[in-house]
Amino acid sequence: MSRFVPNRRVHREKMLQDIGVEKFEDLLEPVPEKFRLKEKLQIPEPLSEFELTREFEEFASRNTGAELVCFMGAGSYDHFIPAAVDHILLRSEFYTAYTPYQAEVSQGTLQAIFEYQTMIARLTGMEMANACMYDGASAAAEACLMAMRITRKQRVLVAGSLNPRWLDVIRTYLKRDDFEINEIPFLEDGTLDLEIAAELIEGGTAAVLVQYPNYFGFIEDLQPIAELIHEHKGLFIVAADPVALPLLRSPGDAGADIVVGEGQSLGIPMSYGGPYIGFMAARMKLARRMPGRIIGRTTDRAGQIGYVLTLQTREQHIRRDKATSNICSNQALMALANVAYLSLMGERGFREISSQSYHKSHYLEEKLLEIPGVSRVFEKTPFFREFVISFPVSSIELRDRMIEDGILAGLPIVELGEGAMLITVTEKRTRDEIDRYVMTAAEICGGGAS
Amino acid sequence: MKTVFELSSPGRMGVSLPELDVPAASEIPAELSRESGGETGLPEATEGQILRHYLNLSTMNHHVDKGMYPLGSCTMKYNPKLHEDLARIRGLSGIHPLVPDKLAAGSLELMYRLGEFLCEITGFKGVSLQPAAGAQGEFCGIMLIKSYLESRGEPHRNEVLMPDSAHGTNPATSTLADCVVVGVKSNEYGLVDPEDLMRKAGPNTAVFMLTNPNTLGLFESRIEELTSIVHEAGGLNYMDGANMNALLGIAKPGEMGFDVCHLNLHKTFATPHGGGGPGSGPVACTEELARFVPDPVVIREDDGNYRLCRKQDSFGRLLAFQGNTGVLYKAYAYIRTLGAEGLREVSENALINANYLKAKLRDYFDNPFDNGPCMHEFVLSGDRQAKQGVKTLDIAKRLLDYGFHAPTVYFPLIVHEALMIEPTETESLEDIDAFAEAMISIAGEAIEKPYLVTDAPVNTPVLRLDEVKAVKDLCLVEPVDKGEDP
Numbered sequence: 015m016s017r018f019v020p021n022r023r024v025h026r027e028k029m030l031q032d033i034g035v036e037k038f039e040d041l042l043e044p045v046p047e048k049f050r051l052k053e054k055l056q057i058p059e060p061l062s063e064f065e066l067t068r069e070f071e072e073f074a075s076r077n078t079g080a081e082l083v084c085f086m087g088a089g090s091y092d093h094f095i096p097a098a099v100d101h102i103l104l105r106s107e108f109y110t111a112y113t114p115y116q117a118e119v120s121q122g123t124l125q126a127i128f129e130y131q132t133m134i135a136r137l138t139g140m141e142m143a144n145a146c147m148y149d150g151a152s153a154a155a156e157a158c159l160m161a162m163r164i165t166r167k168q169r170v171l172v173a174g175s176l177n178p179r180w181l182d183v184i185r186t187y188l189k190r191d192d193f194e195i196n197e198i199p200f201l202e203d204g205t206l207d208l209e210i211a212a213e214l215i216e217g218g219t220a221a222v223l224v225q226y227p228n229y230f231g232f233i234e235d236l237q238p239i240a241e242l243i244h245e246h247k248g249l250f251i252v253a254a255d256p257v258a259l260p261l262l263r264s265p266g267d268a269g270a271d272i273v274v275g276e277g278q279s280l281g282i283p284m285s286y287g288g289p290y291i292g293f294m295a296a297r298m299k300l301a302r303r304m305p306g307r308i309i310g311r312t313t314d315r316a317g318q319i320g321y322v323l324t325l326q327t328r329e330q331h332i333r334r335d336k337a338t339s340n341i342c343s344n345q346a347l348m349a350l351a352n353v354a355y356l357s358l359m360g361e362r363g364f365r366e367i368s369s370q371s372y373h374k375s376h377y378l379e380e381k382l383l384e385i386p387g388v389s390r391v392f393e394k395t396p397f398f399r400e401f402v403i404s405f406p407v408s409s410i411e412l413r414d415r416m417i418e419d420g421i422l423a424g425l426p427i428v429e430l431g432e433g434a435m436l437i438t439v440t441e442k443r444t445r446d447e448i449d450r451y452v453m454t455a456a457e458i459c460g461g462g463a464s
Numbered sequence: 465m466k467t468v469f470e471l472s473s474p475g476r477m478g479v480s481l482p483e484l485d486v487p488a489a490s491e492i493p494a495e496l497s498r499e500s501g502g503e504t505g506l507p508e509a510t511e512g513q514i515l516r517h518y519l520n521l522s523t524m525n526h527h528v529d530k531g532m533y534p535l536g537s538c539t540m541k542y543n544p545k546l547h548e549d550l551a552r553i554r555g556l557s558g559i560h561p562l563v564p565d566k567l568a569a570g571s572l573e574l575m576y577r578l579g580e581f582l583c584e585i586t587g588f589k590g591v592s593l594q595p596a597a598g599a600q601g602e603f604c605g606i607m608l609i610k611s612y613l614e615s616r617g618e619p620h621r622n623e624v625l626m627p628d629s630a631h632g633t634n635p636a637t638s639t640l641a642d643c644v645v646v647g648v649k650s651n652e653y654g655l656v657d658p659e660d661l662m663r664k665a666g667p668n669t670a671v672f673m674l675t676n677p678n679t680l681g682l683f684e685s686r687i688e689e690l691t692s693i694v695h696e697a698g699g700l701n702y703m704d705g706a707n708m709n710a711l712l713g714i715a716k717p718g719e720m721g722f723d724v725c726h727l728n729l730h731k732t733f734a735t736p737h738g739g740g741g742p743g744s745g746p747v748a749c750t751e752e753l754a755r756f757v758p759d760p761v762v763i764r765e766d767d768g769n770y771r772l773c774r775k776q777d778s779f780g781r782l783l784a785f786q787g788n789t790g791v792l793y794k795a796y797a798y799i800r801t802l803g804a805e806g807l808r809e810v811s812e813n814a815l816i817n818a819n820y821l822k823a824k825l826r827d828y829f830d831n832p833f834d835n836g837p838c839m840h841e842f843v844l845s846g847d848r849q850a851k852q853g854v855k856t857l858d859i860a861k862r863l864l865d866y867g868f869h870a871p872t873v874y875f876p877l878i879v880h881e882a883l884m885i886e887p888t889e890t891e892s893l894e895d896i897d898a899f900a901e902a903m904i905s906i907a908g909e910a911i912e913k914p915y916l917v918t919d920a921p922v923n924t925p926v927l928r929l930d931e932v933k934a935v936k937d938l939c940l941v942e943p944v945d946k947g948e949d950p
Contacts, residue, residue, distance in 0.1 A: 082567070330632035
């Protein structure tokens with residue numbers, strides 16, 4: 015007898031009687047006898063609220079990684095989350111509502127997501143945005159499919175400096191004999207090889223996708239790539255990090271047609287990988303070809319402003335096998351987290367977050383380069399929040415030893431060399447923590463080099 | 465209501481941030497910097513203003529904590545409060561997804577055990593917890609099947625059979641997976657017609673996708689025959705588990721001839737819908753298909769440690785990381801709270817509530833497939849009322865005036881003026897009676913005062929909204945020149 019089911023025996027008996035059957039089993043008449051389970055499921059005995067809490071606390075205590083000072087990024091970031099964000103998310107009115115199909119009783123969700131669409135469009139320099147996708151990687155994959163539908167071309171070029179997990183997702187979504195994905199290599203300075211890009215981009219190219227800043231943290235110059243792909247009537251997709259956008263030229267200004275990205279940094283905890291949120295913005299003329307839900311503003315019978323799900327004839331519940339995507343449930347509550355976060359941060363606060371992440375990451379890089387034997391993996395290039403360093407010791411070993419000192423040093427990228435590490439510094443890291451990183455790394459490198 | 469942008473006044477702050485405590489680096493080169501005049505356009509307001517804004521917005525929502533939400537196929541049950549707290553424990557919510565496995569031993573064990581529970585509930589051997597939602601679970605399932613068929617030397621099989629009552633995601637997923645949809649007819653009882661399935665199944669059949677109980681809320685009684693037809697034709701069987709709330713501890717898809725199914729944790733396992741997501745759509749499958757599951761999957765080593773790994777034959781990856789982990793935490797909590805008997809209690813009462821409500825409404829609405837008990841939901845037709853000039857859409861809107869959310873309407877497509885009703889097990893007899901009374905009252909209004917229904921809703925924050933105008937005069941973002949006080 016769980017605390018969630020109100021029917022007790024007296025209710026069940028009355029209800030079964032009104033249905034016109036004698037016992038519950040009579041309701042199972044359509045289920046063939048042989049498929050009706052005779053035995054109880056093999057599931058452990060139920061736990062009370064406090065027993066379950068204890069079990070979860072025990073699980074949490076074994077997640078020792080959560081105690082570390084985090085310098086790891088690579089698609090998931092330890093940014094500060096104002097307390098008010100979660101207070102908004104915990105409103106039953108938001109989190110226990112369904113998709114806003116009945117608009118008249120869903121104006122809260124609808125307007126909040128309309129505001130979210132507005133903020134994403136403004137940040138990216140685009141004209142519109144959808145109501146969100148599952149995560150940045152799947153949004154990137156859907157953007158490629160969207161570009162292929164629009165251009166009726168079947169080849170996509172992806173920057174080799176794209177997050178490899180995202181590339182993996184794109185390859186999975188585009189796994190078809192008639193689709194082709196090619197990579198554009200990167201140069202010694204970690205940015206895209208424009209000469210090779212110029213050779214690879216041709217009339218059959220549906221789109222070029224570039225990460226901005228790229229996986230190694232480098233800030234790509236987007237405009238030349240935009241010009242190249244537009245010459246060949248393809249679309250330019252930018253996978254942008256929203257935290258960088260207050261400082262960087264907006265993808266829209268640089269010529270992007272579709273901008274996607276991961277919104278986890280905007281008020282969502284790392285939570286061991288999810289739930290996150292993918293955003294997707296585009297030029298207005300592409301709106302009708304977009305996947306996912308879109309909120310639009312309209313009026314009611316009395317002329318009052320209101321919001322509805324719009325352009326629904328793109329979607330699976332209407333267009334079925336001709337839909338622009340199969341997506342139905344998205345990550346709406348995470349869009350609310352994004353819009354609450356961005357509202358609280360505001361114009362200046364968000365720029366400050368961006369700026370501190372920039373300066374602090376440069377401070378750490380500079381300090382690390384003072385350690386004998388530590389070097390850059392790439393030539394000096396403008397970067398944002400993330401960078402790759404080569405240590406004179408194995409980066410995996412360094413990571414493991416720094417864990418003992420309470421520091422999550424970064425993500426080893428052995429493909430770039432035995433000592434290569436992708437390191438992230440958000441605004442949350444204090445000077446003390448950064449200095450401690452440098453000291454600990456210096457000790458380990460000193461030992462390793464001798 | 466005003467938008468958040470209209471609250472903005474330059475200089476206001478909603479956060480307090482520390483000063484930069486390191487020396488500033490040289491600035492980003494001008495050609496890479498945000499364009500001049502390129503403010504981000506974010507509002508400037510205080511914490512209190514922002515909180516009040518979103519709180520006031522929230523009050524314009526119907527939600528399951530406020531009242532019954534009988535959306536068919538959506539399983540709007542109560543969301544336990546403890547589970548929200550548990551998923552927020554810092555050790556679980558504050559951990560980076562790429563930490564070495566031994567530093568995430570708690571999350572990994574929880575996920576592994578959840579996978580085991582889901583296998584036990586469905587009768588399968590393999591599981592992927594990665595899919596973010598039901599539709600992504602479907603894509604995962606079809607990709608497993610395609611990989612398997614390819615390994616068997618039959619990559620040409622590209623037809624997905626499905627009944628005309630299928631959820632829209634089924635055909636859309638088939639297209640995404642580069643397959644062709646082949647429709648199968650339903651018979652006069654609302655069940656798949658085995659003879660039509662026999663005609664359609666053949667050398668090009670990849671998979672038969674079926675929701676069971678189906679979207680009419682009916683159990684496919686001839687399920688064994690259906691799945692056998694497909695197996696004999698060399699295809700596989702996929703169960704859309706959207707309606708699994710009917711089957712917990714009652715029957716297992718894995719025993720009915722299905723090879724793979726997805727589950728909607730945000731339906732059956734009481735994780736909240738969040739106004740449209742996040743959900744989670746794990747996929748359970750047979751041993752034969754398990755070797756193709758997406759990267760990563762949680763495994764248990766011989767020494768008892770848990771690890772994330774990529775299976776050698778994995779078809780790829782669906783998300784950047786391991787899945788909607790925060791949702792997985794809540795589903796695990798739900799199963800641990802209920803245990804085996806509690807899970808069965810869920811489905812038993814979901815069935816009782818649905819059948820009881822169906823009986824209550826029988827005399828007032830057409831019920832095209834009322835040939836015996838339904839499972840956890842049922843589909844009425846508003847045909848009778850439509851003939852009086854009151855459409856199903858009007859009935860749905862009128863229900864909002866009575867304080868209820870509307871059922872799913874105009875789905876499944878095989879029922880005219882469909883009203884698909886799923887009360888769920890967490891509604892009490894009293895609440896179901898109240899809903900039935902509202903429906904009966906509206907059926908009366910449709911005859912006596914139809915304008916009350918066609919003018920509805922009137923007791924909602926806004927009146928009926930103009931969807932045609934929304935498409936015609938597309939307004940998808942707040943214009944930049946608006947809402948910026950000097």
